[in-house]
Amino acid sequence: MIKTERKMENRKFNISVSIEGIQLPLTVSSAEEEKIYRSAASNIQGRVQKLRNMYPNLKNDKYYYVMAMLNTAVESVRTTNRNATQPFFDMMEGLEAEIDDCIKKK
Numbered sequence: 001m002i003k004t005e006r007k008m009e010n011r012k013f014n015i016s017v018s019i020e021g022i023q024l025p026l027t028v029s030s031a032e033e034e035k036i037y038r039s040a041a042s043n044i045q046g047r048v049q050k051l052r053n054m055y056p057n058l059k060n061d062k063y064y065y066v067m068a069m070l071n072t073a074v075e076s077v078r079t080t081n082r083n084a085t086q087p088f089f090d091m092m093e094g095l096e097a098e099i100d101d102c103i104k105k106k
Helices: 031-054 061-105
Strands: 004-009 012-019 022-028
Touching: 012 031, 022 031, 031 061
Parallel strands: none
Antiparallel strands: 004 012, 012 022
């Protein structure tokens, strides 16, 4: 269950996000950042619930939390790696297009 609360203070937002019944008070600098935190909290809650459904007989809740953290970290690393290599793929596609244009002109 995710509960949220928001108060505005000097262009900062004090929000409260609850994941698995744990209240997390946060200060964010913009409405966009607030949306990101709320979306992330919802994502975590969804991952934990999905893991509970997939593995209903784990010893305790810590396993679900750790598995959700690991899944999130793996996704983050994959995204980072993809973003690190994307400029090179874009450059290669551009070069390929230029080569194709040169070949077509001949």
